[in-house]
Amino acid sequence: IKGLVAEVGLHITERVNTGNPLTMREVKKMAQEYSELAELSDTDLQELVELAMTKLARTVARKGIDGTSVEQKAAYDKIVSYYNAQPSLNARDSERLIKQQYSTPTPFGYVMGQFVQAGGKKVDSMLEPSAGNGALTITVNPSVVQVNDIDDARLANLRRLGYGKVTAQDALLPFNGEKADVVMTNPPFGTVTEKVYDGVFHISSLEGQMAINALEQMKDDGRAAIVIGGNTSYRTNGSMNPKDAAFFGYLYSHYNVVDVININGIALYSRNGTG
Secondary structure, X not given: OHHHHHHHHHHHHHHOOOOOOOOHHHHHHHHOOOHHHOXXXXXXXXXXXXXXXXXXXXXXXXXXXXXXXXXXXXXXXXXXXXXXXXXXXXXXXXXXXXXXXXXXXXXXXHHHHHHHOHHHOOOOXXXXXXXXXXXXXXXXXXXXXXXXXXXXXXXXXXXXXXXXXXXXXXXXOOOOOOOEEEEEEOOOOOEEEEEEEOOOEEEEEHXXXXXXXXXXXXXXXXXXXXXXXXXXXXXXXXXXXXXXXXXXXXXXXXXXXXXXXXXOHHHHHHHHOOO
């Protein structure tokens, strides 16, 4: 696996600014040269591409994150160039559809890292409760990060990335241990049994409940960055739909919400399999 991941990373680097991104067909051809990997499914090969992307982006991100604004922007641009050169990750199997496994593009991880580390914020501990292949952790020293996932292939990849703690628990259950300086997450989207918070906020979204559970593990002076999906919709009177209103109502009543940013999903997510 190490050899194929390194080869994929090298090819992505070579394709930067060529307008000719790597393809999964080419990755599959590379895998044929490794006898133990020749029969890997398309979805499992995609996981290794994501692992290669995390490694590539982390190298740039860790160097650029503490630099000047110009250096940080240059690092971001480099990570975007890697993203544009990666294969489109569109293969899906039944398990990935059930688990809603659409991994976060690495540029998101860099910008989220810029926010949580802005102003010299020291990060001695971080929790990523639905870590995938580690894209949201690229700006942080992996030795202080707890990553969690329930997928076997992704857990194996996370163990290759040198994190301080790798866990495989249900991310709707409380996390143990000391509270974290930083929480970053892009939870899977879905519907679960409704839970009522503070006797007021009726939340039935999987991503809402997972985000709230993760935030419970954050220090009072911690910082968080969260990706939630879909389009926030509004009723004719200008109010949010009840689903979004409940989640945002909970957040604003418990935390200092610095900003809510809309992102162009087609431009910055489509190469990872969704818009």
